[in-house]
Amino acid sequence: SGYHKVLEENRKLYNQVQDLKGNIRVYCRVRPFLPGQSSSMSTVGHIDDGNIMIITPSKYGKGHKSFSFNKVFGPFATQEEVFSDTQPLIRSVLDGYNVCIFAYGQTGAGKTYTMSGPNELTEESFGVNYRALNDLFHISKQRKDTFLPLLVNTLDIHNSSQKGLAVPNANLVPVTSTTEVVELMNIGQKNRAVSATAMNDRSSRSHSCLTIHVQGRELASGAVLRGCMHLVDLAGSERVNKSEAKGDRLKEAQHINKSLSALGDVISALAQKSSHIPYRNSKLTQLLQDSLGGQAKTLMFVHISPEADAISETLSTLKFAERVASVELGAAQVNK
Ligand code: ADP
Numbered sequence: 001s002g003y004h005k006v007l008e009e010n011r012k013l014y015n016q017v018q019d020l021k022g023n024i025r026v027y028c029r030v031r032p033f034l035p036g037q038s039s040s041m042s043t044v045g046h047i048d049d050g051n052i053m054i055i056t057p058s059k060y061g062k063g064h065k066s067f068s069f070n071k072v073f074g075p076f077a078t079q080e081e082v083f084s085d086t087q088p089l090i091r092s093v094l095d096g097y098n099v100c101i102f103a104y105g106q107t108g109a110g111k112t113y114t115m116s117g118p119n120e121l122t123e124e125s126f127g128v129n130y131r132a133l134n135d136l137f138h139i140s141k142q143r144k145d146t147f148l149p150l151l152v153n154t155l156d157i158h159n160s161s162q163k164g165l166a167v168p169n170a171n172l173v174p175v176t177s178t179t180e181v182v183e184l185m186n187i188g189q190k191n192r193a194v195s196a197t198a199m200n201d202r203s204s205r206s207h208s209c210l211t212i213h214v215q216g217r218e219l220a221s222g223a224v225l226r227g228c229m230h231l232v233d234l235a236g237s238e239r240v241n242k243s244e245a246k247g248d249r250l251k252e253a254q255h256i257n258k259s260l261s262a263l264g265d266v267i268s269a270l271a272q273k274s275s276h277i278p279y280r281n282s283k284l285t286q287l288l289q290d291s292l293g294g295q296a297k298t299l300m301f302v303h304i305s306p307e308a309d310a311i312s313e314t315l316s317t318l319k320f321a322e323r324v325a326s327v328e329l330g331a332a333q334v335n336k
Contacts, residue, residue: 025297025300026324026325027302028304030052031108031110031304032306033075042055042306042308044304045064047072051068054311056315065315071085079127083128091139092297094216095227097227098227098229099227100232100291100296100298101230101231101298101301102232104302104320105302106303109310111303112127113127114303115127116129129231130181133150133212134181136150136214149176150176150214151212151213152173152212152213155208155287157284157287207259209231209233211231212228212231213227214228214229229291230287230291232288237260237317265278266278300321
């Protein structure tokens with residue numbers, strides 16, 4: 001009867017909410033040495049499923065330090081392997097969840113590689129963005145409860161601009177097929193190829209955000225199933241060297257660092273179930289507000305470079321990531 005249907009739906013919703021508590025995952029990915037780099041100087045020691053050991057050179061106090069995450073991908077992990085562990089989260093968008101996936105790390109550590117792929121794309125090297133959209137199409141076509149088109153929006157968030165928050169959905173593009181997605185991604189690739197300097201600027205100064213909206217069938221209660229996913233290639237997390245960056249450049253870099261720590265603060269506050277979540281402290285967190293709450297699932301890909309030169313950024317990146325990951329443990333304990 002109608003009454004039992006409503007009960008059943010309420011029970012499902014209740015279970016969904018229970019599932020979501022403390023739903024923050026952190027995956028670490030180690031970039032391989034690039035052609036021409038000597039691999040004898042690696043700072044990355046043993047890796048197993050969820051642990052990574054970093055070897056610190058004598059200059060930084062010789063020794064080693066271990067970090068634990070939900071998953072660690074070594075330098076030989078393929079794009080397909082990385083995606084297959086991300087896929088369940090992406091699919092949950094079709095069940096009406098809001099999902100946020102971030103790529104975090106210093107410039108050059110592989111964030112864009114994970115999210116978009118390398119400059120010369122082959123089918124094997126497609127990144128999470130492409131694979132996610134492709135997957136969403138595939139399942140939407142099979143299932144009768146979600147509808148095409150998906151609405152897709154790309155946006156660069158520049159924190160240096162003092163203007164108000166950019167309208168996040170101003171450029172929503174309806175897409176109905178993988179072909180259209182490839183075209184959309186190709187446009188992104190062309191824009192990226194414009195100049196190497198522009199690309200460096202992009203990667204160090206702004207957060208690049210791909211948003212996907214999914215609409216589904218009407219539930220018996222009259223509510224419409226809606227899911228939303230943000231795929232965010234964050235600005236480089238490197239700290240600014242004050243002797244090198246001056247004026248506007250320095251200001252910009254400080255804004256970026258501020259927005260990244262604002263993101264960390266929001267995630268901490270959420271996990272501690274704090275009554276005040278400081279979303280308004282940065283444009284990034286303002287934009288993601290609806291996708292970073294109790295009803296949302298969050299995944300952070302933390303990227304590190306294996307070079308000895310990068311050790312100090314590697315350690316601060318992993319410490320930031322551990323702060324985000326510890327949040328999950330905190331929330332899990334509260335639930336028990
Ligand atoms: P970021 O976005 O963090 O600045 P990129 O994704 O641009 O870094 O990576 C820097 C360089 O390293 C690029 O040439 C990229 O193709 C390469 N690279 C990054 N990750 C990998 C990987 N997992 N396998 C092979 N090459 C990679």
